[in-house]
Amino acid sequence: MSTNAGSAPSVAIAAEIMRSEMICREHTLIELRVAVLARPEPGQFLQVRCADNTSRPPRVVDWDTHELPTLTNGCLDDPGPLLRRPISIADHWRADDGDHLSIISRSVGPGTRWLEQTRVGDMLDVTGPLGSGFRVPDMPGAAVLIGGGVGIPPLLFLARHLSDAGWRDVTLILGATTRELLPVEIIGDVASDGVALPCVCLPGHADFGTILATDDGTLGFAGRVTDALEHLLERRGARAARPVVFACGPEAMLRRVAELTRAEQLDCELCIERVMGCGMGTCLSCVVRMRDESASPGWRWGLACTDGPVFDRDELIDM
Ligand SMILES: Cc1cc2nc3c(=O)[nH]c(=O)nc-3n(C[C@H](O)[C@H](O)[C@H](O)COP(=O)(O)OP(=O)(O)OC[C@H]3O[C@@H](n4cnc5c(N)ncnc54)[C@H](O)[C@@H]3O)c2cc1C
Ligand code: FES
Incomplete structure (x- = not known):
């Protein structure tokens, strides 16, 4: 197994927004450029400060009046979430002008809504790369990458990593509750019968087949990503190479992936959010x-x- 980069130094850095684009309902793809970053591993994440860096000037309180200062009239107005928000690295590449990263954020609350309204040229305060990434076997083999909802971004980065490392027998299963919430760019025919086609634009020109699934059947395979995984494992048959399974998504989904891979005695790594x-x-x-x-x-x-x-x-x- 290649080691993950959990021990690589993490830093708090200023990242310039190079691109910010709504890619589907509630999801924004943000490309960042930083001067230099420890090389991240797929599965690692950034902690993003989701508030303007300019803090308010301190309020001067006159203690001589012997009155307790009131904490009203807007002085407790939240200038933005205090805590940084964890967001997975969806891609990383090096260029002459520095390290480029992309993240995909789904707007669900104040932090991610703040991220959605940032613009090209704005600076973000990020810490990372954090956590430990997917442990990828040194020898290329077969792999299935399965992601649900905001669990999809780290698997896009993993697809680039596997492609660069010479993996060829790789299938992605990506799903959401409905078509409008699938944060991927579709570039080809999407099969509805659970067949993997190169229908999604993956980072680094990875050309792996992808099964798209929606719970409501509005695109691709009608059902959950775990139903599509079960179907795929049946289809591959006993003679095909045994894939290692990498998954990220809601915990109920991960539990089902664990159950299916355990039954098939497949190696499996789970990224929990x-x-x-x-x-x-x-x-x-x-x-x-x-x-x-x-x-x-x-x-x-x-x-x-x-x-x-x-x-x-x-x-x-x-x-
Ligand atoms: C390691 C990691 C990687 C992540 N990667 C991504 C990513 O690539 N893209 C993305 O859009 N989101 C990702 N998330 C989830 C993201 O961090 C939360 O959605 C975000 O913190 C919400 O902040 P907020 O201020 O917008 O909303 P909040 O007001 O903080 O939360 C809004 C709602 O979302 C729920 N929530 C908050 N955090 C999580 C979580 N981790 N899991 C499930 N529900 C949560 C809250 O309970 C609340 O109901 C990741 C989380 C983790 C731990
Ligand atoms: S998020 Fe604080 S200990 Fe894990």
Whole structure:
């Protein structure tokens, strides 16, 4: 296995927005340029400050009046979310003018709505790369990349990585509840019968076949991505190379991926997107139960932000 880059130095840096584009309903693709960044691994993420960097001037309080200062009249108005928001790296490449990264953000609350209204030329304050990425076998083989909703971006980056490393037998299964919420650029015919076609524009000119799935059947395979995975594994048959499965998405989806891959005895890595306060191991908001035979209940608490967000399926007690 290639090591992941969890040990690479992470930095807080200013990133210039080079491109900002709505790619489907509620999803914005933002391309960033930074002077230099530790080379990120697919599965790692950035912590993005979703507020203007210009802080308000401090309010002067006159203590001599012996009155307690009132915390009203707008002085507690939130200039933006205090905590940075974790967003996966959807692509990374080096160019003469620095490191370029892309992220895809779905607007669900104040932080991501703030990101949506940023424009080309604005500067973002980001920390990263954080966490541990997907552990990719050194020898190219077969792989299935399965992503649901905002779990799709890290798999796009992984597709570039596998393509660059010479992997050829790779299939992506990408899905959302409905067509309008699928954050991918469609460039070819999409099959509705679960056949993988090169229908999605993938980073780095990766030309892997993709199965698109929608829960409501508005595009591609009608059903969940895990139904499409089950269908694909049946279709591949026993004689095909046994794929390693990389997945990211809601936890119910990941549990089903774990169940299917365990039944087929396939290696599987899961990227979990827990609610994260700090993203760097201090606030304990992202605890997960990790298998540990040396601990008395057979498990110990781990942190999704530093032990993960990518885990081997069997490391996680609840999968
Ligand atoms: C490692 C990691 C990678 C992520 N990558 C992406 C990405 O590439 N693109 C993207 O759009 N989002 C991603 N997310 C989710 C993203 O961080 C949250 O949607 C974001 O923090 C919401 O912030 P907000 O201020 O807009 O909304 P908030 O008001 O903070 O939240 C809005 C709603 O979303 C829920 N929520 C917040 N965080 C999460 C989460 N992690 N998982 C599920 N629900 C959550 C809240 O409970 C609330 O209901 C990732 C999360 C993690 C942990
Ligand atoms: S997000 Fe703070 S410890 Fe993981």
